[in-house]
Amino acid sequence: MAKVDANISFVIFYCVAPVLILLLTARYIFGLTLKKLESKIFEHLLSWISRRYLEKDKQLLFEPLADLKQRSRGPFSILEIGLGCGENFKFYPKGTHFSCVEPSPHHDSVWKKRLENYRHIKLVDCFHTYAESMPDVKSDSYDVVVSTLTLCTVRDPPSVLKEIHRVLKPGGSFFTMEHVAGSKGSVIRAVQDLVTMYTPYSYVTGGCKMNRETWAYLDQSGFQSVQYRQYSINTWMLFFLRPFLYGTAVKKGIEEKIKSK
Numbered sequence: 001m002a003k004v005d006a007n008i009s010f011v012i013f014y015c016v017a018p019v020l021i022l023l024l025t026a027r028y029i030f031g032l033t034l035k036k037l038e039s040k041i042f043e044h045l046l047s048w049i050s051r052r053y054l055e056k057d058k059q060l061l062f063e064p065l066a067d068l069k070q071r072s073r074g075p076f077s078i079l080e081i082g083l084g085c086g087e088n089f090k091f092y093p094k095g096t097h098f099s100c101v102e103p104s105p106h107h108d109s110v111w112k113k114r115l116e117n118y119r120h121i122k123l124v125d126c127f128h129t130y131a132e133s134m135p136d137v138k139s140d141s142y143d144v145v146v147s148t149l150t151l152c153t154v155r156d157p158p159s160v161l162k163e164i165h166r167v168l169k170p171g172g173s174f175f176t177m178e179h180v181a182g183s184k185g186s187v188i189r190a191v192q193d194l195v196t197m198y199t200p201y202s203y204v205t206g207g208c209k210m211n212r213e214t215w216a217y218l219d220q221s222g223f224q225s226v227q228y229r230q231y232s233i234n235t236w237m238l239f240f241l242r243p244f245l246y247g248t249a250v251k252k253g254i255e256e257k258i259k260s261k
């Protein structure tokens with residue numbers, strides 16, 4: 001019996017354990033490398049899209065921020081949801097108190113490094129959570145909430161918009177720029193439907209639905225005023241991502257609340 005036990009121990013110690021350790025180490029290293037690679041591709045692709053196709057319209061979208069900052073009573077606070085690698089820092093006015101909601105910690109080092117180039121922005125909080133439920137983010141506390149290229153990815157847009165509405169101060173504004181679904185019956189829409197439903201596109205892009213009718217969610221979001229412009233970005237290569245939307249939604253202010261009572 002003692003001999004059998006010794007043989008089993010030998011097999012476990014010299015064969016099973018080393019193979020297990022090797023497998024776990026390989027998985028860890030390979031997993032890390034894959035994550036790093038994914039993160040690098042994501043960083044460069046988003047930067048390129050932002051610079052090449054969105055820059056001018058982002059300037060128009062974010063132009064009112066300076067004015068809103070002037071009118072803000074305390075420090076001017078912005079919460080960005082789905083921060084990614086931080087493509088929007090350059091549009092935020094001097095003295096902005098900045099917070100973000102980003103479920104993935106893998107981009108932290110990239111956006112923190114980029115933020116060092118914008119000394120005029122003060123980092124206040126970063127919440128690693130999904131925007132569908134942000135229990136740690138206080139209600140009525142931000143002048144502005146921003147989302148770019150994120151409403152296409154979130155799992156539940158109505159819940160996200162409800163949370164954005166909750167955390168905005170009364171009278172605060174939500175700024176958004178998203179790629180959206182093409183019009184029903186168009187070739188672009190047919191391609192978007194096919195690619196979203198029948199290819200791994202959504203899986204490899206972290207859940208992006210290129211056929212999402214985001215404007216419908218904005219229309220039903222319960223903000224006091226919703227204004228957006230639908231347009232097409234100028235690209236033949238990414239033709240299925242041409243339909244875009246940018247705009248703002250404003251939460252009812254205290255004055256309006258009192259008036260309506």
Ligand SMILES: C[S@@+](CC[C@H](N)C(=O)[O-])C[C@H]1O[C@@H](n2cnc3c(N)ncnc32)[C@H](O)[C@@H]1O
Nearest residue numbers: 046082083084087104130131148149150153154
């Ligand atoms: C396509 S990237 C856009 C990044 C950045 N906003 C930009 O314009 O480059 C979408 C980002 O949303 C984040 N995200 C995905 N699901 C989310 C959710 N439910 N709540 C908040 N952010 C989410 C992803 O981690 C990713 O960083």
